[in-house]
Amino acid sequence: MKNVLLFCLSLFFIVPLSSQVARILFQEKIILEGNDLFSGSNLDMACGGNITINLPKSGPHQILLDRKFNIEPFDKEDRGDYVHVRWLLSKVLPVREIVIETAMLISTDNHHxxxxxxxxxxxxxxxxxxxxxxxxxxxxxxxxxxxxxxxxxxxxxxxxxxxxxxxxxxxxxxxxxxxxxxxxxxxxxxxxxxxxxxxxxxxxxxxxxxxxxxxxxxxxxxxxxxxxxxxxxxxxxxxxxxxxxxxxxxxxPELMYISVLYDKDPIYDFAIRMGLALRMKNQLLYSTEPMHREALESYKNHELIKSDSLFRILIKEIPQYYNYYNFLGISRARQGQFDNALGLLQQAMNLSKSDEEKCYTYYAFANYSALKNEPKLAVNYLDLVLKKGCVSLEKIKKDPDLSTIAQTEEFLTLIEKYEGID
The missing domain is CATH 3.10.620.30 (C8orf32 fold)
Incomplete structure (x- = not known):
């Protein structure tokens, strides 16, 4: 954990500790074992005829993107906090395995x-x-x-x-x-x-x-x-x-959560009797978090081609997330592609809804303006950022993307102003 913390502090383009959002694909597998004497003709009478499970849906910390089944449920009912799903046991037993694959966007940072x-x-x-x-x-x-x-x-x-x-x-x-x-x-x-x-x-x-x-x-x-x-x-x-x-x-920073809200845990409350045993196997199939960390590392090290490529992929995976446009915009500005960079930062601002998100995007505009050698505009953005408080004065003073304006009158006046306030 200590290494992760030091790494995050070394990212002078200030962002929340984690990505705030990850795209994941996970699999839930229900495996039926035992009692080979059942036949399709007596299942309804012997076993109640169905298996039920509650599945997650969109909520305060997650967005459901897609869900696939190897055996289509007999019935799906939206119960507000969750989706109640039912399979006929007579359809499941020959296979003895229900496989559910779910794609979601997951909040990875409870504080941001x-x-x-x-x-x-x-x-x-x-x-x-x-x-x-x-x-x-x-x-x-x-x-x-x-x-x-x-x-x-x-x-x-x-x-x-x-x-x-x-x-x-x-x-x-x-x-x-x-x-x-x-x-x-x-x-x-x-x-x-x-x-x-x-x-x-x-x-x-x-x-x-x-x-x-x-x-x-x-x-x-x-x-x-x-x-x-x-x-x-x-x-x-x-x-x-x-x-x-x-x-x-x-x-x-690697820990994420998938919520299923309900009154009781139905995973162990299936309508299965007469000796059938049940096993649950769960597996994470894919997550954007490793790519996110790799993209941040390459961004920190000014590996322009690599960070550019990774953030483009992340934008395709999670087009709703404002900060990937900020990162890619600054990567393009570092390469001198200012027109393209400006379009990306404008898209980031369009996606920024909270005051905190807007503040980080203003800081990206400050970096962009400094890289373009426009100290007056950069300082205007930095003044706004310092008033909103999402980035500290010390971190601004150490930001290498601001080094091109660090000795300008505008920047030094800003530093003096806020050092006096501190």
């Missing part, structure tokens, strides 16, 4: 989420309600609510996480999930209890919250659950109310 992902504000009210999974009026939960003293949202969330860990001893081999109240009475619970407790305490304090099931994704897919809370002005934010290190989640 790209504006291409919607926050889902229209759904927040239902995540304030009490129900059997989130019993915030129960005596056991109210005892914990009374201990919460923080006023700011972030401090309150930290306090809620600490309170959950304090009041539940983690059980590594989860038994039957008996509900949150029972877990609090016993003083121990599994990872689902931790998540439910955090969401329940958040709702009790008026913070919309939900438990999310899905995958932690690196080179493989690992089933997990976590909590999302809705914070005004920031949208849905992931939180991890568990005993394992927070740094594993917050500081791993």
């Amino acid at each position: 989420k790209s504006s291409i992902f919607k926050n889902g504000e229209e759904e927040i009210d239902k995540y304030l309600l009490e129900d059997k999974r989130f019993p915030f009026r129960s005596k056991e939960v109210q005892k914990l609510v009374a201990q919460l003293k923080s006023n700011s949202v972030d401090s309150l969330l930290d306090e809620i996480m600490a309170l959950g860990i304090k009041n539940l001893t983690y059980v590594t081999t989860p038994a039957h999930h008996g509900g949150l109240v029972k877990a609090l009475k016993k003083g121990k619970g599994d990872y689902i209890h931790y998540a439910e407790l955090m969401a329940t305490l958040c709702r009790a304090k008026g913070i919309p919250a939900r438990v999310v099931y899905g995958y932690r994704l690196i080179s493989y897919l690992d089933r997990d659950c976590w909590v999302e809370v809705y914070i005004e002005g920031r949208g849905w934010v992931r939180k991890y109310p568990f005993t394992y290190p927070i740094s594993e989640y917050n500081n791993n």
